[in-house]
Amino acid sequence: MAPGYIADLIVVDDFQNFNVELVIKRGRIVAERGRPLFRLESADFAVALNTVQVQPLNAHSFRLAGKPGKVRVIGLVPNQVVTRHLWEEAPLRDGELVSDTARDILKIAVVERHASSSPTRRGTS
Secondary structure (H helix, E strand, C coil), rough: CCCCCCCCEEEECCCCCCCEEEEEECCCEEEEEEEEEECCCCCCHHCCCCCCCCCCHHHHHCCCCCCCEEEEEEEEEECHHHHHHEEECCCCCCEECCCCCCCCECCCCCCCCCCCCCCCCCCCC
8 A cells, every 4th residue: 555556455353353344445445344335236147157167176186296305385474464485394195295284284276267278387386
């Protein structure tokens, strides 16, 4: 946020409950305490139907081959929306990267939903 810029933001009560107290869109308050300050109009959502084009996924889809060494990890900062870029030893099992719940290291995936987008870059970063 800076003078002269248009803001889209939300104000929450705290980072534990995350109840939205205020919504600002294009610099204007549009909702307070869970209630819109505008009139809701009906909309035709037909254009959104059948827009998710994802190939079938199963457990094998999320397997990542790995080798001993460090991998990138997203580090959470308590009570903050920022994260840290960390490198941690890769938990491996039978040559695959796996989650390590004891150290709170979990796998995360982004699945491309548009068939016409660039090819999947699984395992690259």
